[in-house]
Amino acid sequence: MSNLLLDASMVISNTDYVAFTFFIGTMAMMAAAVFFFFEVGNTAPEWRTSVLVSGLITFIAAVHYYYMRGYSLETGESPIFFRYVDWILTVPLMCVEFYLITKKAGAKASLLWKLIFASVIMLVTGYWGEAVARDQAAFWGLVSGLAYFYIVYEVFAGEVAKLAKASNPAVQKAVSALLKFVIIGWAIYPVGYMAGTADGQWYAFMKDLPLDMDIIYNIGDAVNKIGFGLVIYSLSRSK
Numbered sequence: 001m002s003n004l005l006l007d008a009s010m011v012i013s014n015t016d017y018v019a020f021t022f023f024i025g026t027m028a029m030m031a032a033a034v035f036f037f038f039e040v041g042n043t044a045p046e047w048r049t050s051v052l053v054s055g056l057i058t059f060i061a062a063v064h065y066y067y068m069r070g071y072s073l074e075t076g077e078s079p080i081f082f083r084y085v086d087w088i089l090t091v092p093l094m095c096v097e098f099y100l101i102t103k104k105a106g107a108k109a110s111l112l113w114k115l116i117f118a119s120v121i122m123l124v125t126g127y128w129g130e131a132v133a134r135d136q137a138a139f140w141g142l143v144s145g146l147a148y149f150y151i152v153y154e155v156f157a158g159e160v161a162k163l164a165k166a167s168n169p170a171v172q173k174a175v176s177a178l179l180k181f182v183i184i185g186w187a188i189y190p191v192g193y194m195a196g197t198a199d200g201q202w203y204a205f206m207k208d209l210p211l212d213m214d215i216i217y218n219i220g221d222a223v224n225k226i227g228f229g230l231v232i233y234s235l236s237r238s239k
């Protein structure tokens with residue numbers, strides 16, 4: 001009887017892990033945003049902007065997860081468009097987050113613009129390979145990957161690392177956390193991309209692996225948006 005009122009497409013099976021991660025992602029991003037926003041006032045002044053930006057990143061993601069969750073449920077397809085709109089807003093904000101940390105170690109504003117520029121190239125070419133020219137997904141993924149390596153290079157080998165060594169322990173810890181997130185946390189995404197675009201590419205073997213693009217992206221977002229925010233939060237509390 002009650003089933004008559006339910007649209008079959010809205011019934012989630014117990015083994016629909018994609019839907020599961022979109023639902024839990026929505027709630028986790030919302031909760032994280034509320035947490036960061038409320039904690040801004042409790043934070044030492046020099047860390048306040050960082051905690052606020054973490055709140056903005058998780059808030060923007062919460063809204064996009066809400067839409068992605070609905071899109072995925074109703075169409076059964078990947079919400080590529082919402083995903084990249086989310087990233088094009090939140091990844092530059094993560095660059096701001098990185099800059100706020102490295103600034104404490106003496107980095108210049110030009111670093112911020114280099115990071116933002118490279119991240120936009122990384123995302124536009126990734127979108128192109130996923131949504132527009134899927135036949136050439138390997139090529140566009142490679143271009144995107146080069147922009148990603150440039151970002152790693154800028155924060156890893158550049159002046160930032162040198163300047164960090166000369167700064168106080170909290171800043172040193174923050175810079176080393178940021179390196180780990182860019183090198184390990186961000187590397188989750190290319191794996192998702194390859195799993196999702198494997199058809200007809202040299203990495204076609206990935207189709208046979210139990211990997212799902214959206215689940216991998218959702219894990220990446222949880223690690224990099226909520227996880228990184230919490231690391232910054234806890235560093236802001238250390239003496």
Ligand SMILES: *C/C=C(C)/C=C/C=C(C)/C=C/C1=C(C)CCCC1(C)C
Binds near residue numbers: 122126141142186
């Ligand atoms: C909150 C969202 C974040 C931190 C998103 C980060 C996304 C990436 C680091 C994506 C990277 C990609 C490559 C390096 C190659 C393949 C295409 C992308 C866009 C998935």
